[in-house]
Amino acid sequence: MTELRTLALIHAEIDGELDARQRAELARELLAEPQFRALRDDLTRVCGTLEGIAAVEPPPQLRASILAALPPVAAMPAPPRRAAWASAPAARWRYAALFAGALIAATVLYKASIGRGPDANEMAGTMAGSAARSTLIVDTVQVDLGQLTGQARLYRAATGLQLELQLIASAPVDVLVASGGRTQRISGLGRPDSPGGPRTAIALPDPGPGAQTVDLTFLVGGRQVGAAQLRVPAGD
């Protein structure tokens, strides 16, 4: 028997893949060749120890941090199947017309809202909704402050620059958002049980032609626990 054949039989024995004939063949070889016997014993011990190394539990916050870091729902992969009516040419036009109408309505609403400007420094975050479709991610930072984890993301939507916060914390979180010379306060974030989950999005003032930063300050229980900065590249 060749050395390769013996080695293959040894490994197959360890894997529990030998039939009776192969087992007898290996037994004869091991009896005749003590060095293979030693090798078989060593490999059996190594593999036994490998098998005996218990799997460890992942960090308890792993699941929450994965969920908090998911991109906006708008970026979810599209369902592979489309409704049958949407595949008909006439229906496609109907679909496009609906989309165009929604886009015009969103633009009119947005123009009306930026004309008024915010009434107060404090504002509640708005849940990310269908307006966030067709997004372009501008910058993302991970937030890992122990008691507060998640992610902050800047993206460009049809209605302009948006900040999305996905935060999970044991207590309500306030975030101060400073950009374009204006500071907004978003209150009551970070509760996984809040309607729509831990995701919140707000519109930001349009950046000028130069690079711009968005400074975030995180407060838990009124106390500052950390800060982060997002960047809007020049010309974005």
Place this chain on the structure above:
Amino acid sequence: MEEEDDGSLVQRCREGDLKAFDRLVIRYQKPVYNAALRMLRNPEDARDVAQTVFLKVFEHLEQYDPNLRFYSWLYRIALNESVNALGRMRPHEAISGNEIDQTPGLERQLDSEQTRHAIEQALMRIQPEQRSVVVLRHFLHLSYEEMAVILELPEKTVKSRLYTARQLLRDLLLENGVC
């Protein structure tokens, strides 16, 4: 209650159901984290890789081939991400497995905990592609057929790579008087 199968959860994810994705995270976070941990040894790096893996899965669900088992696709991403993470490590981090105690082995009496520790260190001294097959076989308990699908290699090559890896581990342990 009967567990919902992976395929159906993936389908629900594709339809925008985040709860279905959460079910997949719950189901697979442990093997993905452990695979990364055995590849990288550092728990923080393993956590980062596990997070990246699930995010990539989420972002590329439309590319998932339903003819493949979901976990095969997931573990392939986990191994690739682990190897990428190894490539990004600074040299002193990547070779941390070389800290094996060089004390002559004959006088050393190692209990099973020390043997386990020595094997973990030896694992870091073999090539990542060899470590990958050890992780798939001995930590994720996959068949050769499943390993071949994940690694996109012929089954024969997978076996050969695993046999080599086991023998290298044995040689490294012998070298250090553990075996």
